[in-house]
Amino acid sequence: MGIESQYLGEINIPEEHRAEYAQQALKLLRAGSMVTVEPVQLYGHKLYLLSPPELDEEDGKAVGHYNYLDENSGEQWCLNAKDGWFGCGKIIGSCYYSTIAAVHILTTLWSNSYAATLINGCLVREKTYIRWINYVLGTQYTNQRATQLWEIGKLLQLDDAYWVRCNPDLGYLLEDYPPECADRDHASQSWEMRRGVTAEAAFIRSCSTPGLAWEALADYCLEHSDELDELAHTSTAWAGYPDDWAAASDELMDELLGVLL
Structure with a gap:
C-alpha cells in the first residue's frame, strides 16, 4: 500500500548551493514532524528513541521513515546534501504526504534544470505547499x-x-x-x-x-x-x-x- 513520489525531469542543484538547500530541507522535515527512530535497550526493555533528523557527518545524508503526528511509518526517505538530492519510497499518512511533497517542491526550486513533482503520476499543485515553505523558512518563493x-x-x-x-x-x-x-x-x-x-x-x-x-x-x-x-x-x-x-x-x-x- 502507499503512494509514490518522484520527479519529472532532472534535478541539478549547483554544488555551491547544496549545503543551504539541505539545511532548508531539514527544517521542512522537522516542521513536518519527520523523525528518525533509534532502537535502544534500557533495563532489559527495548525502546525507540525519536529525534529530529540530522545530516550524517561522514556521508552527508539524513534518513527516516516515521512521522509522529501520523503515528505511522512510510518507506524510507533520504536527503543527500553532498549530491543535492531528496527522494522517498511509498508514502503513508497525510502529514507524511504533505511534508514529502513540500521537500520535493523545494528541491525543484533549487534545481538549475527544470523539473516538477509527481505523486502517483500526477503533477502536484504547488501553490499551497509553497505558502507553507515560505512560512517555515521565511522565504519568498x-x-x-x-x-x-x-x-x-x-x-x-x-x-x-x-x-x-x-x-x-x-x-x-x-x-x-x-x-x-x-x-x-x-x-x-x-x-x-x-x-x-x-x-x-x-x-x-x-x-x-x-x-x-x-x-x-x-x-x-x-x-x-x-x-x-x-x-x-x-x-x-x-x-x-x-x-x-x-x-x-x-x-x-x-x-x-x-x-x-
Whole structure:
C-alpha cells in the first residue's frame, strides 16, 4: 500500500548551493514532524528513541521513515546534501504526504534544470505547499515556475507521452497564475508579461478537454477584464466582445487567442 513520489525531469542543484538547500530541507522535515527512530535497550526493555533528523557527518545524508503526528511509518526517505538530492519510497499518512511533497517542491526550486513533482503520476499543485515553505523558512518563493506551461509540456512528452495521459487536464494552471503567494515583484508584473501566459493557452487546449480549457481561459479573462477591455478597444481585429466574459463563445475565445498571440 502507499503512494509514490518522484520527479519529472532532472534535478541539478549547483554544488555551491547544496549545503543551504539541505539545511532548508531539514527544517521542512522537522516542521513536518519527520523523525528518525533509534532502537535502544534500557533495563532489559527495548525502546525507540525519536529525534529530529540530522545530516550524517561522514556521508552527508539524513534518513527516516516515521512521522509522529501520523503515528505511522512510510518507506524510507533520504536527503543527500553532498549530491543535492531528496527522494522517498511509498508514502503513508497525510502529514507524511504533505511534508514529502513540500521537500520535493523545494528541491525543484533549487534545481538549475527544470523539473516538477509527481505523486502517483500526477503533477502536484504547488501553490499551497509553497505558502507553507515560505512560512517555515521565511522565504519568498512563488509558484511562477510551476505555471511555465511550455516547460511542463516538454516534460509531459517524456516516456512516449505517458505523462500526458496521466495529466489530461492542465487548465488549473491558468487559475494558479499569477500566484497568490507572489512577492511584490511578481504581483507588479506588467500586462505585457501576463499576455505571454495567456498565449500559452494554446498548449493547454491540446492537453485538456476543450470545455475545461475555455472555462479556465474565461476565468482569466474575468480576472483581467480591465486590461482586456483596453486591449480590445485598441485592436482592429476585435469586434463585438461581450460584457460578460464567462458567456464568451468558443469562436470568441479563438479570436481572443488570435489577438493575444
